Amino acid sequence: MEIWRLPISASQRGKLISAGYTSLSSLSSISSSDLARELKVSESEAMNILNVASHSRGPETSNASCSIVEGAQSAWDMLHDEESLMHITTSSADLDNILGGGIHCKEVTEIGWSSLSLIVNSVLKYKLTTAFGSESIIFMLIGGVPGIGKTQLGIQIAVNVQIPNDFGGLGGKAVYIDTEGSFMVERAFQIAEACIEDMSEYNRFLRKDFQECKIKMQPQDILENIFYFRICSYTEQIALINYLDKFLSAHKDVKVIVVDSVTFHFRQDFDDMALRTRVLSGMALKLMNLAKRFSLAVVLLNQVTTKHTEASLQLALALGDSWSHTCTNRIVLYWNGNERYAYIDKSPSLRSASAAYSVTARGIRNSSSSCKRIKMM
Secondary structure: EHHHHHHOOHHHHHHHHHHHOEHHHHHHHHHHHHHHHHHOOOHHHHHHHHHHHHHHHHHHHHHHHHHHHOOOOOHHHHHHHHHHHHHEOOHHHHHHHHHHOOEOOEEEEEEEEEOOOOOHHHHHHHOOOOOOOOOOOOOEEEEEEOOHHHHHHHHHHHOOOOOOHHHOOOOOOEEEEEEOOOOOOOHHHHHHHHHHHHHHHHHHHHOOHHHHHHHOOOOOHHHHHHHEEEEEOHHHHHHHHHHHHHHHHHOOEEEEEEEEEEOOHHOOOOOOHHHHHHHHHHHHHHHHHHHHHHOOEEEEEEEEEEOOOOEEEEEEEOOOHHHOOOEEEEEEEEEEEEEEEEEEEOOOOOOOEEEEEEOOOOOOEOOOOOOOEEEOO
């Protein structure tokens, strides 16, 4: 049972959600005094909230336990599921190759960028540190400098998820959550036009005539299938993430959620670091569950910052180590001279590799350089 269903006042529900409590289970181990301090209410009011939550949790706990047991899956079935996962192309074959085919559904891919310009030698020489957990749903962190094309990549993915099944795509729709105001609808239209034009190159793989499919898909259709949300505060962001479950139930053809950027509103106005950690962890868990339940991809854009140690220069995720533990894979975007590169720094399933790519008028594409684009580490 989620907090918004709890039979308490709207004001109390709002305070709980703003403090990062999204489900009854998140209230199971907190004392009334701690809850009162976090919600800035009296201890008696906090005790009343906990009592209501306790009475509402009874049947749910046993049902959840039965659901977990009945949902047991063999390792063989898990392997089969992973091999059959659909993916979203980035429109760069070289980038898709190092990603194992593109951005996979049922996975959360985190894309970040750094405020410091790093050349390739820096990326490969220094250890890029982030500790990741062992979740079954894969997270990726991709970092790079400003101008590296992170928003361009987010828009490209929101467009490419709509490529029809006949063309090797998912034929889905996209949710784009913009916290920075960086989404450019004119740019999305350009990328949509180029995407439709590129479909003609895949004719040899198709059983249907390209012209027939082209008539059914126009740039304006692609834009209509991108559900755009502008978020101006962390409370709005939390509320929207909690609302996505209901939204996706009504729009089951959505196959990707892009958040640009996931940490923008959490880098300020937070004096209580423990509260921020809990809010972010709850949000990450919610997105992981959405990715798995609705078989969609989640792309989170994040900022990478730098920190100096005695022995090395290290890249660290914005918001610190606690947020970094939610991820298992990490990809860094960087400049090598005048060329953009993507580097897989850490992954339990992908080899460390780098690939060059370009940001063109048509969107993300292979690098035009004549040098070797893919390098396995």
